Amino acid sequence: xxxxxxxxxxxxxxxxxxxxxxxxxxxxxxxxxxxxxxxxxxxxxxxxxxxxxxxxxxxxxxxxxxxxxxxxxxxxxxxxxxxxxxxxxxxxxxxxxxxxxxxxxxxxxxxxxxxxxxxxxxxxxxxxxxxxxxxxxxxxxxxxxxxxxxxxxxxxxxxxxxxxxxxxxxxxxxxxxxxxxxxxxxxxxxxxxxxxxxxxxxxxxxxxxxxxxxxxxxxxxxxxxxxxxxxxxxxxxxxxxxxxxxxxxxxxxxxxxxxxxxxxxxxxxxxxxxxxxxxxxxxxxxxxxxxxxxxxxxx
Amino acid sequence: xxxxxxxxxxxxxxxxxxxxxxxxxxxxxxxxxxxxxxxxxxxxxxxxxxxxxxxxxxxxxxxxxxxxxxxxxxxxxxxxxxxxxxxxxxxxxxxxxxxxxxxxxxxxxxxxxxxxxxxxxxxxxxxxxxxxxxxxxxxxxxxxxxxxxxxxxxxxxxxxxxxxxxxxxxxxxxxxxxxxxxxxxxxxxxxxxxxxxxxxxxxxxxxxxxxxxxxxxxxxxxxxxxxxxxxxxxxxxxxxxxxxxxxxxxxxxxxxxxxxxxxxxxxxxxxxxxxxxxxxxxxxxxxxxxxxxxxxxxx
Numbered sequence: 001x002x003x004x005x006x007x008x009x010x011x012x013x014x015x016x017x018x019x020x021x022x023x024x025x026x027x028x029x030x031x032x033x034x035x036x037x038x039x040x041x042x043x044x045x046x047x048x049x050x051x052x053x054x055x056x057x058x059x060x061x062x063x064x065x066x067x068x069x070x071x072x073x074x075x076x077x078x079x080x081x082x083x084x085x086x087x088x089x090x091x092x093x094x095x096x097x098x099x100x101x102x103x104x105x106x107x108x109x110x111x112x113x114x115x116x117x118x119x120x121x122x123x124x125x126x127x128x129x130x131x132x133x134x135x136x137x138x139x140x141x142x143x144x145x146x147x148x149x150x151x152x153x154x155x156x157x158x159x160x161x162x163x164x165x166x167x168x169x170x171x172x173x174x175x176x177x178x179x180x181x182x183x184x185x186x187x188x189x190x191x192x193x194x195x196x197x198x199x200x201x202x203x204x205x206x207x208x209x210x211x212x213x214x215x216x217x218x219x220x221x222x223x224x225x226x227x228x229x230x231x232x233x234x235x236x237x238x239x240x241x242x243x244x245x246x247x248x249x250x251x252x253x254x255x256x257x258x259x260x261x262x263x264x265x266x267x268x269x270x271x272x273x274x275x276x277x278x279x280x281x282x283x284x285x286x287x288x289x290x291x292x293x294x295x296x297x298x299x
Numbered sequence: 300x301x302x303x304x305x306x307x308x309x310x311x312x313x314x315x316x317x318x319x320x321x322x323x324x325x326x327x328x329x330x331x332x333x334x335x336x337x338x339x340x341x342x343x344x345x346x347x348x349x350x351x352x353x354x355x356x357x358x359x360x361x362x363x364x365x366x367x368x369x370x371x372x373x374x375x376x377x378x379x380x381x382x383x384x385x386x387x388x389x390x391x392x393x394x395x396x397x398x399x400x401x402x403x404x405x406x407x408x409x410x411x412x413x414x415x416x417x418x419x420x421x422x423x424x425x426x427x428x429x430x431x432x433x434x435x436x437x438x439x440x441x442x443x444x445x446x447x448x449x450x451x452x453x454x455x456x457x458x459x460x461x462x463x464x465x466x467x468x469x470x471x472x473x474x475x476x477x478x479x480x481x482x483x484x485x486x487x488x489x490x491x492x493x494x495x496x497x498x499x500x501x502x503x504x505x506x507x508x509x510x511x512x513x514x515x516x517x518x519x520x521x522x523x524x525x526x527x528x529x530x531x532x533x534x535x536x537x538x539x540x541x542x543x544x545x546x547x548x549x550x551x552x553x554x555x556x557x558x559x560x561x562x563x564x565x566x567x568x569x570x571x572x573x574x575x576x577x578x579x580x581x582x583x584x585x586x587x588x589x590x591x592x593x594x595x596x597x598x
Contacts, residue, residue: 155537156571162460231458234452
């Protein structure tokens, strides 16, 4: 059986045919052009769906969108990157056009669902997906279904306070993990120590590898801060596996994560230490996860 | 339809007949006498079930036990208060004796399930139950089912680090909320300020009511610490409602909680502020919740 997964971003829309095993069979991509209005975007999505071979016989459609979603009423609650789409009945309109069950969730939840059901979380009862990238976000997938939360904010772990005695930086909480261990945070800390030569997070990792003590200190702090964040998620929902995505830790994956996990193990009860840590496996978690939304919601 | 709910504690066992609306129709209570061994306790439970009027026509049995539970394999993973019951197939043995579906979960999860389905959480999609008593614990109930966690530790929120720069006190994390805002913590802080005249948490509240500035400071810190903990749970799962049980905040409920909630609202994203805070409503959440386990698991 085949499904359509749609990744509707502020810049591009991608519409893909995905089978029930998570294999991507066809992808169509176009610029979103949100500046031309919601009607333009909706009409574009519909014609892209018609470009998919065999779209007439798909079993369901799923959409991933940027921002918190009311999954019951199937609409965006807030859409800074898609002006006009707040409370717009996207899923309902597509469902009525193509006459198949259509579901919607935010992009982090959709990527988490993809990883949980077809990627690194496959075979586990519950997955907490954590993405460490420009920002830090996540998604909780329990028994094959996303737990999106009443207001679509489950997984907004970037705002978890890992140390309240830090500098207040922006609208996020003082000591929020996103301000302390995201790619953006690493660049900020790197620039503070080394000046403008630090252009991206990788530069701080490079300096640490060259045994620069200040860079090593930044990385060590980041590892401990992340361990505190993971311990919080574990005490709240005790998932079977943490799946870690996002580019920041990519290059140093093993050594960086091993040290982080060592800290984590000191911060949880003995009985919780069986939780697995895995890195994300899918090339296209966004469109695969979107296509899994109908499967998850119809079971 | 009627169910049997069993609250198996280290001191007492209670076996109750509960109908599907959560009404307690009969309760039988005995001392557990765990010192006489597991066979003695099991035989006692079985004869107590036979004391229930109409036990032959019940639709299911649920047990609440002290300690983390593997809900899939239906056994206690650790049972400090019930020596001998670690990995013991309690639920299976009762199921075979009475030939009805039998389920088991830890006492906090069971109380949370009771409150979520028949108490203050009734009618909400998801409830995070938080008990502030001698210790601090909790339970996540999503769409009528307990999310117990892979290792039975979901809801072990007492170990959440609300401020890592506190004193290290015991096996729990430095700055764990249970060490900072439980009844035990209040007594410790009270004794440190006022000496041995403080015998229980209520004394610190009494002094605050008498405008003692140190007591007021202790209570204010506790309110903020709890707000940080609630913000963590909210960012991880975004429940529709928090249900607060336990005796510590009982007397000062409204004024204490209102100030705490005010802090909470400063620590979450604007879209999350709709979450409700309610106080627990059931007189017997433990036995009602235990009786709801078969309903939750069979749907």
